[in-house]
Amino acid sequence: MNVVEFQKVLVADDDAVNREVLGDLLKPEYTVLLARNGAQTLERAARHLPDLILLDVLMPDMDGHEVLRRLRDDPQTEHISVIFISGLNRPEDEANGLKMGASDYIIKPFNPTVVMARVALHLQVLRQRRMLERLANIDGLTELANRRRFDEMYALEWQRARRSGRPLSLALLDIDAFKQYNDRYGHPAGDRALRSVARVAGAAMRRPADLAARYGGEELVLLMPETEAADARRVIAQLVDTVAGLAIAHEASNVAPVLTVSVGGATLHGDSGEQQSELFEAADAELYRAKQAGRNRIAWRERVTLQT
Structure with missing residues (x-):
């Protein structure tokens, strides 16, 4: 009802x-x-x-x-x-x-x-x-928050974490071998696959302050205020497993026979600092590390401490 x-x-x-x-x-x-x-x-x-x-x-x-x-x-x-x-x-x-x-x-x-x-x-x-x-704040394809909305919320939550000293976790998600998927199955199928992954990501962000957004292309970003690294990793691990469990065939992938994702994340601690880009850059570096390690996995920096 x-x-x-x-x-x-x-x-x-x-x-x-x-x-x-x-x-x-x-x-x-x-x-x-x-x-x-x-x-x-x-x-x-x-x-x-x-x-x-x-x-x-x-x-x-x-x-x-x-x-x-x-x-x-x-x-x-x-x-x-x-x-x-x-x-x-x-x-x-x-x-x-x-x-x-x-x-x-x-x-x-x-x-x-x-x-x-x-x-x-x-x-x-x-x-x-x-x-x-x-x-104006929604991505038309995935129906997640768009880049503009993420930028706004990230700035607000970073400032709040900086003032309070409470943790702020951020993760970047990339669909593995997505270019090969589009080449093999076509862009309409790629759009459908991206929407499926986006639904999983959106469902994983269960608290009102959590945010899943499309950052660009096949890359999503997940913002989890007041979330310690261990808790954030558990959420992301379930997300990664759920995506693989969709069993979306990906015969062109050198990672797995189904569509998978790689995730890099980081958790901010500290009540001082100058650049909000530090946390994002740490998550981006961890995403690169997850890809280098073979993809279909999570890499996480458990403590990013801002420097004065």
């Missing part, structure tokens, strides 16, 4: 009646969160990361303008769409709210039909934007 994940809308208003009316109006279509003041709005926005906030302008202690400013100053919440709902109905009030970064402005007393239409429109735009962002 498919589980529908509703988009989240945070309703922020100091008036209990307004909160209740808006909440009841939106609940059939969305997951609704409620906040009664500015501080609670900021806390719940940071904790739940709603897709949209309906924000009252005139609230005690901290008005909607200040809440919006703080949302925009926080990298975690800066992209959340905000619709002001306000009793301030002068054109300059609306213009000021939009200049501050609000996505829309609804005047009280609000019309429920208008509120629903505006909310639906903004959330549809958000869904479409996220879909385009997702497509």
